[in-house]
Amino acid sequence: MSESRIGIWRRTVGTLTAVGLLALSGAALATDQSQQRQEGRDTNQSAKQDARSEKVDCRATNQQSNAACRQDKRETKQDGREEKRDIKY
Numbered sequence: 051m052s053e054s055r056i057g058i059w060r061r062t063v064g065t066l067t068a069v070g071l072l073a074l075s076g077a078a079l080a081t082d083q084s085q086q087r088q089e090g091r092d093t094n095q096s097a098k099q100d101a102r103s104e105k106v107d108c109r110a111t112n113q114q115s116n117a118a119c120r121q122d123k124r125e126t127k128q129d130g131r132e133e134k135r136d137i138k139y
Contacts, residue, residue: 086138090134091134094134097131098127098130100126101122101127104126105119105120108123
């Protein structure tokens with residue numbers, strides 16, 4: 051009778067240990083993804099800010115039309131998006 055209780059106890063402890071390890075590995079994965087998303091958002095926001103200042107500088111220094119400077123802004127933002135994609139993968 052005591053042998054079967056020991057066997058049940060061992061299986062219970064083994065199962066709980068396995069469940070705990072799986073939970074910890076899932077939490078670590080979520081943390082990595084969270085950090086990647088945050089870094090991607092930061093990159094995207096800085097690209098937007100860079101694009102805004104580039105457009106203002108373009109209009110002030112080159113005396114170009116708004117349309118000509120708008121394309122430069124689009125390209126800068128697109129570069130930021132591509133960098134964000136590289137971070138996430």
